Amino acid sequence: MNTVNTDVLVIGGGPAGLAASIAAHDAGAKVLLIEREQRLGGILKQCIHDGFGLVRFKEKLSGPEYAERFIDVFKEKEIPAMLQTFVTESKKTDDGFLTTVVNHEGVTKIESKAMILATGCRERTAKQVSIHGTRPAGVFTAGTAQNFINLMGELPSKKCVILGSGDIGLIMARRLTLEGAEVVGVYEVKSTPSGLTRNIHQCLNDYGIPLHLSHTVTRVFGDDRLTAVEIAEVDDKMAPIKGTEEIIECDALILSVGLIPENEIAENLGVQLDWHTKGPLADESLMTSVPGIFSCGNALHVNDLVDYVSESGEIAGKGAAAYAASARKAAPKAVDLEAGENTLYIVPQKVTLPEGDASEKTIVYFRSKEIFDKSIFRIQNEKGEVIFEKKYPFLRPPEMEKVLVDFGAFDLANGGKLTATIEEVTA
Amino acid sequence: MTEQTIVCITCPRGCTMNVKQDGDEITVTGNSCKRGEVFAVNELTHPMRTICSTVSTAFPESPVLPCRVSTDIPKEMIFDVMKEINKVVVKERIGRGDVIIPDVLGTGADVIATSDLLK
Numbered sequence: 128m129n130t131v132n133t134d135v136l137v138i139g140g141g142p143a144g145l146a147a148s149i150a151a152h153d154a155g156a157k158v159l160l161i162e163r164e165q166r167l168g169g170i171l172k173q174c175i176h177d178g179f180g181l182v183r184f185k186e187k188l189s190g191p192e193y194a195e196r197f198i199d200v201f202k203e204k205e206i207p208a209m210l211q212t213f214v215t216e217s218k219k220t221d222d223g224f225l226t227t228v229v230n231h232e233g234v235t236k237i238e239s240k241a242m243i244l245a246t247g248c249r250e251r252t253a254k255q256v257s258i259h260g261t262r263p264a265g266v267f268t269a270g271t272a273q274n275f276i277n278l279m280g281e282l283p284s285k286k287c288v289i290l291g292s293g294d295i296g297l298i299m300a301r302r303l304t305l306e307g308a309e310v311v312g313v314y315e316v317k318s319t320p321s322g323l324t325r326n327i328h329q330c331l332n333d334y335g336i337p338l339h340l341s342h343t344v345t346r347v348f349g350d351d352r353l354t355a356v357e358i359a360e361v362d363d364k365m366a367p368i369k370g371t372e373e374i375i376e377c378d379a380l381i382l383s384v385g386l387i388p389e390n391e392i393a394e395n396l397g398v399q400l401d402w403h404t405k406g407p408l409a410d411e412s413l414m415t416s417v418p419g420i421f422s423c424g425n426a427l428h429v430n431d432l433v434d435y436v437s438e439s440g441e442i443a444g445k446g447a448a449a450y451a452a453s454a455r456k457a458a459p460k461a462v463d464l465e466a467g468e469n470t471l472y473i474v475p476q477k478v479t480l481p482e483g484d485a486s487e488k489t490i491v492y493f494r495s496k497e498i499f500d501k502s503i504f505r506i507q508n509e510k511g512e513v514i515f516e517k518k519y520p521f522l523r524p525p526e527m528e529k530v531l532v533d534f535g536a537f538d539l540a541n542g543g544k545l546t547a548t549i550e551e552v553t554a
Numbered sequence: 555m556t557e558q559t560i561v562c563i564t565c566p567r568g569c570t571m572n573v574k575q576d577g578d579e580i581t582v583t584g585n586s587c588k589r590g591e592v593f594a595v596n597e598l599t600h601p602m603r604t605i606c607s608t609v610s611t612a613f614p615e616s617p618v619l620p621c622r623v624s625t626d627i628p629k630e631m632i633f634d635v636m637k638e639i640n641k642v643v644v645k646e647r648i649g650r651g652d653v654i655i656p657d658v659l660g661t662g663a664d665v666i667a668t669s670d671l672l673k
């Protein structure tokens with residue numbers, strides 16, 4: 128059996144893992160990346176639509192173009208990667224981690240001082256939504272549809288219904304229409320859409336595809352292949368309203384009902400998860416509750432913009448390199464950061480306080496729980512003193528916000544708790 | 555005078571804008587930056603869009619290659635341009651940025667490859 132040694136082991140070769148590897152390498156660490164697929168790039172390989180990199184490159188790139196810019200840099204720097212390689216076990220040792228991987232060359236043991244988990248997210252499937260009826264073929268996720276059309280070149284449906292208004296579903300509604308399929312409509316159980324407003328407009332309205340809010344699919348029909356679905360309006364408790372049922376003939380039901388961070392490896396390593404984000408609890412360097420394990424990208428929390436995915440990769444990469452070089456001081460002063468009123472989540476959930484007069488701004492990401500008009504986002508300490516405040520013309524849950532906070536400017540006590548809240552200001 | 559709401563799709567913020575048109579005069583409010591105004595005026599005069607798609611290839615291991623138009627095209631030409639895109643079969647190992655269809659249907663936009671997948 129082969130044994131290799133590295134400072135930082137990165138798991139996952141999507142935009143998060145690529146950015147993390149490059150940042151750790153640039154910070155002087157020896158890096159090794161593991162990817163289970165044949166090609167680097169992660170989910171972006173199949174996201175052929177544009178809209179990537181608007182923040183970072185000020186250009187409207189497609190997913191592959193964005194990913195390949197990072198892959199080019201990754202290759203130029205000759206960072207080693209193992210493709211089509213699966214992690215079978217990973218455990219903590221006295222001086223780091225021991226990870227066992229397998230590929231066509233056999234089994235390899237990897238000793239690393241730090242680890243970065245950049246495993247992305249997975250889509251919620253039919254199992255996670257309750258629909259009556261048989262289980263015919265033709266019920267699949269929007270990501271699966273995307274894979275079929277954009278990587279395999281096959282149209283998986285001629286006439287479909289989309290359940291859920293997540294961004295991938297909206298993007299696929301447009302893509303299917305462009306390729307000649309009929310998208311009868313997008314049905315969303317909530318009273319507000321989950322996808323970005325711009326996607327409602329450029330993917331649905333532009334093509335005359337109706338969006339039905341407060342509607343859901345209650346039943347599917349068909350023996351081998353889906354032949355129809357029953358949709359119904361729902362009340363404010365999301366229960367179907369009797370008498371509003373309607374049957375729609377279609378050959379596919381495409382699900383776009385949400386994404387969940389992928390954290391199997393993290394959980395096996397004892398990493399604590401945040402029930403708000405469903406990703407690991409992390410500090411400002413994106414280190415998890417297990418020292419030496421870092422998390423970034425969609426594994427940390429589901430991002431709508433890849434620019435922030437890359438940014439989080441860079442933070443984790445830098446942090447992991449510093450950890451591997453033992454540049455981190457033991458038991459630093461830290462405070463907890465919690466999502467309070469009207470706040471869906473906040474990342475990081477823990478902030479290390481700079482010592483002395485050092486002042487460094489920490490990147491903080493958050494989402495609001497509901498759609499708000501004019502609002503104020505605040506971070507306060509236990510005494511109610513305001514540490515940070517920012518006004519917004521509007522806040523919407525599908526659109527993640529980013530702020531820079533100088534936690535060092537306040538005399539915060541070790542072990543303290545800060546709470547983030549959103550207040551809607553009427554008037 | 556006409557008044558309508560237009561959502562700017564230029565960036566992920568997706569500002570909801572109020573657009574008033576009085577003859578040739580167009581006033582835009584609710585945009586967070588200048589690009590919103592440009593978008594609103596274009597929407598009323600000649601709406602433009604981007605399209606991203608795939609072209610078939612002659613390579614069985616990668617049956618399709620992602621592509622897009624190099625600049626926005628008139629919105630009403632989307633399906634015509636899609637027809638042109640769907641006629642193509644790429645036989646050479648072209649890469650990111652390479653032109654697949656120059657000046658597609660005289661729009662001034664090229665259809666370009668967006669991946670090095672075949673390389």
Ligand SMILES: Cc1cc2nc3c(=O)[nH]c(=O)nc-3n(C[C@H](O)[C@H](O)[C@H](O)COP(=O)(O)OP(=O)(O)OC[C@H]3O[C@@H](n4cnc5c(N)ncnc54)[C@H](O)[C@@H]3O)c2cc1C
Pocket residue numbers: 138139140141142143144161162163164168169170171174176177178179180212213214245246247248270273294295389392423424425426430431432433434436
């Ligand atoms: C379908 C879809 C559409 C999107 N549309 C947009 C958009 O229009 N604009 C935008 O800016 N953003 C968009 N996003 C968001 C953006 O693409 C993602 O946020 C980004 O790709 C996430 O990057 P990541 O590296 O965290 O995860 P991923 O890209 O998912 O990469 C994770 C990688 O880890 C690998 N992996 C996972 N587990 C293991 C394991 N155990 N061992 C080895 N490898 C493993 C996977 O194979 C994958 O390559 C979209 C996301 C999705 C899912």
Ligand code: SF4
Pocket residue numbers: 562563564565566567568569585586587588589590591
């Ligand atoms: S107006 Fe400016 S900020 Fe608002 S969506 Fe358009 S480009 Fe973005």
